[in-house]
Amino acid sequence: MTHATTGLGRATKTLLALTCLATSMGASMGATAAQWPDKPITIIVGYAPGGANDVIARFLAEKLQPVLKQTVIVENRAGVASIIGAQAVARAKPDGYTLLMGASGPMVFNHALYSKLPYKPTDFAPISLTGTFPLVLIANKDDPARNVKELVEASIRHPERSNYGASAASFQLITELFNEATGAKFSHIGYKGSMESVTAVMSKTVSMTIIDAGPAATGINSGKAKPLAVTSAERMKQYPDVPTMKELGIDATITLWSGLFAPANTPPEIVKRLHAEVERIAATPEARQRLESLGVTPVASSSPAQFSDQIDSEIVRWKEAARRSGVKAD
Structure with missing residues (x-):
């Protein structure tokens, strides 16, 4: 009986200690949140x-x-x-x-x-x-393809030298779905940022990229890249002469x-x-x-x-x- 009472006492003390600790931690977290930010x-x-x-x-x-x-x-x-x-x-x-x-x-x-x-x-x-933001398909300014149709046809004729840059899984999957929808043969090359993909297009390292509009604008405004299509539901006001993918019959109306x-x-x-x-x-x-x-x-x-x-x-x-x-x- 004495042993049972002692065990119960220890258990009660442990429970009380844990309760106090939890209360203390909760109070500490509340105080920390109240003081945020202090660095x-x-x-x-x-x-x-x-x-x-x-x-x-x-x-x-x-x-x-x-x-x-x-x-x-x-x-x-x-x-x-x-x-x-x-x-x-x-x-x-x-x-x-x-x-x-x-x-x-x-x-x-x-x-x-x-x-x-x-x-x-x-x-x-x-x-x-x-x-x-929508995406913009860009190619090098000197690429002989004048539109998406001609760019796709060139990739089918020469798959060994047709590729695209992508720095994110989103760009990669969307471009692979573009390949599937159009029959294009562009191969993936990975980069660490959108601007790296744009630079690769500008330097002719890759054939094209489907990329967010901001970095795309850098390449376009430099005169070294040209926009061929956008993934927005309607034409972008920045590029009123550039068709949407939907206009081209490609199911790729996408906003990230x-x-x-x-x-x-x-x-x-x-x-x-x-x-x-x-x-x-x-x-x-x-x-x-x-x-x-x-x-x-x-x-x-x-x-x-x-x-x-x-x-x-x-x-x-x-x-x-x-x-x-x-x-x-x-």
Whole structure:
């Protein structure tokens, strides 16, 4: 009886200790969230500088600094398919100081194309969709093909020297579906950023790329690349003479996106604060002017829950598209 009482006493003490610890940890996390931010914040971009993701991240960093009263750093961790950057944030401490400017590629398309990834959708807390953008098919300015039809025909005649650049799973899968729809024979060459793919087109290293509109504009404006088609539902106002894929009879009406993420289990107060600030910034005339000039449409009305639901539905859609086409990245 004495032994039983002693065991019960120890168990009770242990339970009380654990309860106190949990209460203390909860209070500590609450205090930490209340004090946030009290040091610099890093937004990781999984691509080389110059792409839509990078541009949006830098614009947000610039506008977040004065309202958060902290330095906001953009860090490019470039790697094929943005896996390195996404993995870094998935493994980061969920304290609001390490964020990801994630795109459709690593957050949706990678799950459709890679059988194994070092992160899962549940490793992230979606904060806000920030911008959407169509893609532009560009070729070298001196390429004899005057339109998509002639470019495709050239690839069929000479598959051994026909290729495309892609820095993300999204661009790769979309281009492979383009190959399937048109009979084209372009082979994939991987790059670490959209601007690298554009530079490869400009230098004639690759035959073409289907890329986000901002980097595409750099090549086009340089006079070394030409646009042949866009994936938007309607012609882009920047390129009124360039047909949509739909006009050409190609089923490739596609808009991609960029959004802000935190590691899973980031305190909800921090996610809520960041969402409110991003939403406010995206609604400003300056955001519309600066981002639309790059072919990006700011999004100012996407809650974390809506963003999460969108990601889940898109993963299902593109997994099915990859399965039907047989496209795999590994």
